Amino acid sequence: MARSVISYAPLFRIDGESSLSLQEQIRRRVISAIASGVFPPGQKLPSSRKLSQELGLSRNTVFLAYQLLIADGHLETKQRSGVFVAQGLAGSQNKILRVAGQNSRSQLSTSSSANANRFLRTGFVGDKGYKCPPDWQKHKFPFIEGRYDKTLFPIQEWREASRLALGVREVDEWSLDNGEVDDASLIEEIRTKLLPRRGISARPDELLITVGEQQALFLATQLFARKNTKVAVEEPSLPELRQLLKLRKAKLHHQYIDDAGLLVNDHLNDCDVVCVSPSRQRPTGVTLSLARRKALLKKAEKHDFVILEDDFECEMNYLDDALPALHSLDNNGRVIYVASLSKVLAPGVRLGFMVAPAEVIAQARKLRDLTTRRPSPNNQRSAAFFLSLGHYDTMLRRLNNVYEERLISLRDALNHYRPASIAIAPVKGGTTYWVKGPEKLDVSLLVRAAEAQGILIEPAKDWFALPDGPKNMFRLGVTSLPAHRIREGIQHLSALITKLDNPLIKDLSSLDHDWLCPKKLKVKMKGLTLLNKTVYGDPCTIILHKNGLMTGRSGYSGEEQDVGRWWVEGDKWVRQWENWAFGEALGFHVKITDDNLFWLDDHGNEVDRAIISATGK
């Protein structure tokens, strides 16, 4: 009964019709098992007596095969305890293969693959340039979006939810193989708790659970794109989305975005499907404005297209109010809405969902059934408990607080260290900043140089589809970096940008020293009103009062204010804000030409600049 459970016989399968001797066959099987790691070094082998019984061979055959293997160094004996795989073989597989000759399984799988390859369909992912190192968590400054931060995982809460889902009655329910059906309690939690906040009311048959948001995107693209379907995607956008559409042989149109999200113009008129990430544009993080949302829906109605709404990070808006989902503004069932639970739930739980008209969900369900069947029912039930116990809301609040602090730290650090040479896209929340570096910055060089210093950043290149994409952009994320470490990381990164952007450091002594004279400097600065911009694009007005006080206002209506002091120290102008710029005193060289004021570092590099809107005279 169930003999196969405990027998190694299949591994030593002997072929009576083979041209090889029985002894040779055993020998090769053992070598192959060592080479593939099935028998690791130190593994005990079945005794020759036992194996010969199992295989129905004479004991001598097995014994001689073992002896040869021992002589060749593959196996070794330990007195009175048996035959073992030799130690130190793990690292020397090549040697084993050489000894094993041409028939070893591992060597064959190389020639072999040529056979399968003749038929194999390849090219599922374009040459993605950047890959996050697998050991990213060993880097001190991993500015990579979406990575796991173990300090944030709700381990106690998830354990509780999992434990409840393993109750006898629960298991009976979620184990019933009802094939296509999702966990009713999870559907109810999403329908009545998550969706209303996004303005969406959906019936149970308008909702499908998916293996992460990725499967929802897969199903939607399979359902709505086919050969020559014209599909608009954002430029830049998620490379995987473009790839999914290419699998369907759809015709892609790359529609540009700006600070208010996807441009809604006549380029969309002849599209069949428009893909958009309104809450948080992937990858730039900008939000589609309400006006654009309405314009997009109007256009969809007029030109009869379907909208695929990727509602990424819709719940993480700490810098402004959330806008209603496109799906909730739609009166015509034109919007296929997909979202993830993973951002708040355990990142390893892999659950997402889709909201769409019932007929669409019915087809999506069939396709899901065909390709994976339903997502793990045990995780569905655990997630339902996680939501119903209120852990989701608690966790969401906690994440929003943590991420808000981190994101503001990042913004402030960027503003402090790189005010003039970079710009960041305006965001309402989320966990990333999309950064435009100095015009001539080669981001691929920066990524490499930064990684060498333990700083991981994502180059923007892969997100762009069109060849004219900018070379000087990258993305910074904070999901796996505590707030207190962000500033230090940006300081180092900033120094690297300066180094790469100005390969020839100017020699200050070679410059006109007129503006370096301390006395003149003090006179010239007194009473100036300066206009410049924050790194995130807000206007900022600074008045250098004659008495050494300094006042600043930033934002379009001066929402943010600070006061500080300024003075001259040697040949440098020094300023210190109370709150801004971390409240630290910082000295610069200053150069004034016409209406422009330049702050320079010790090497003569421009750090920031301003327009002089009024002088003290």
Next chain:
Amino acid sequence: MARSVISYAPLFRIDGESSLSLQEQIRRRVISAIASGVFPPGQKLPSSRKLSQELGLSRNTVFLAYQLLIADGHLETKQRSGVFVAQGLAGSQNKILRVAGQNSRSQLSTSSSANANRFLRTGFVGDKGYKCPPDWQKHKFPFIEGRYDKTLFPIQEWREASRLALGVREVDEWSLDNGEVDDASLIEEIRTKLLPRRGISARPDELLITVGEQQALFLATQLFARKNTKVAVEEPSLPELRQLLKLRKAKLHHQYIDDAGLLVNDHLNDCDVVCVSPSRQRPTGVTLSLARRKALLKKAEKHDFVILEDDFECEMNYLDDALPALHSLDNNGRVIYVASLSKVLAPGVRLGFMVAPAEVIAQARKLRDLTTRRPSPNNQRSAAFFLSLGHYDTMLRRLNNVYEERLISLRDALNHYRPASIAIAPVKGGTTYWVKGPEKLDVSLLVRAAEAQGILIEPAKDWFALPDGPKNMFRLGVTSLPAHRIREGIQHLSALITKLDNPLIKDLSSLDHDWLCPKKLKVKMKGLTLLNKTVYGDPCTIILHKNGLMTGRSGYSGEEQDVGRWWVEGDKWVRQWENWAFGEALGFHVKITDDNLFWLDDHGNEVDRAIISATGK
């Protein structure tokens, strides 16, 4: 901060540009939320004061909207406790929709779908005739394969594995979003424990974890089939496999099977891919013989095709030894091997795997990443613990014992109640019997009649692709039926078959009564040697000794033997075996013509027949 977490404002989103009044907009939002079930009957609404504050409207606007809704019967007030959704509205959605007029969300989603439908790709599953009722577990005799039996789920063991996987260090490991990478410990467990038993040695890069076996089939068909690829599938075979191949527009060839599995003949010569389920053919349960396996691999080599090996239920062989997997016999990397962990693990855990040359796995991994990303890492780690703690082996042994008992019960019951009119395919294990009923049996009628008596059986029709498929076949499974209930179910089913097969019950009195004379009967039966067949096709020899003893041998070399007694009682011949036929005494009418002996029931229906190979004279 995180305002959206606790506010219902998005649901009551007000559009300043709408042609509807504010009051009307609120009214429609509430009605829509009731209709979709987001506000269930009895749900308390936010007070008009609170809602007006949140929406920035005058309290009067909200108050008047509520008053109208109360007047219309949608809401009701309870003294001093607020406004609630009226009771008894759940069942009257149509009425609500009528009242709500044309703009209600739920009504719109009907007209709406027409919009999305214009673009929607449909037809993912052919008209599958039979669907197992969702409440199958309420039926007394669910002979449906693969359904969950809660008495068999290893709940304690799975809980232990899950608990361990939720240890702090474990969570840290499996939560790291390493994207494509599978759980290393699960890969090791499968590689070093499961695969060697099937004769397979594979390196870690030759192994991929999938969302159930279904995803492995999906990935394999996506990788190896494209437009006009010629793919052989078994006839009958899994409808979902054919559907997956149709999605790729492959050309299907339907290759017949017999009791030794897939026919290996020249029809396969021009195929690019051959799909086969050798361990347990899906759906018939027969096993591909070793000779066929070798012939298939030889043909693959000669005619250069790839083999997709669906190793369904490979570990459940209690009636014979397991044969080595095709993958293990292959020296050329032509075999893509897919299997499931779900049969032994929790049925709700959804894990399977694929073994193939490294280049194939690399492409499969990319496609998996694109369509779902990796299968739930928490379940992967739990499964790794389940295996490493030995629970998998224990469970497998237990399942094999239970299923063996059940399967033998099923075989014996079939043999007892339906010996002449049905035949079952020979199996070496597993959990099903593929049954061929009487020639003219209409299985679709039988399925309906059986369901009315609490007996669920699967018609074979859906498994056949060719139009000439038999109408008189069905499948019986035992995964969710305890052994002691099987006989009773088959007894009822047998009675139904008799009824459907012989709509006109013959009147015994109208028949020739010669052979019913007790005295003649005794004389004629004495000393006969009878040859017949068991329901599973084995020959059976029965000798009716003159002294009333009876001996029987069945199997090709008489492996099974039993003794018993026979006698005549009234006008019936009665027999009683010691073990066979449940050891019960059973009487028949007997008719003899030439060399044939017929056993008849009280209604004159033939129950069994035998050839008379020797008489007592």
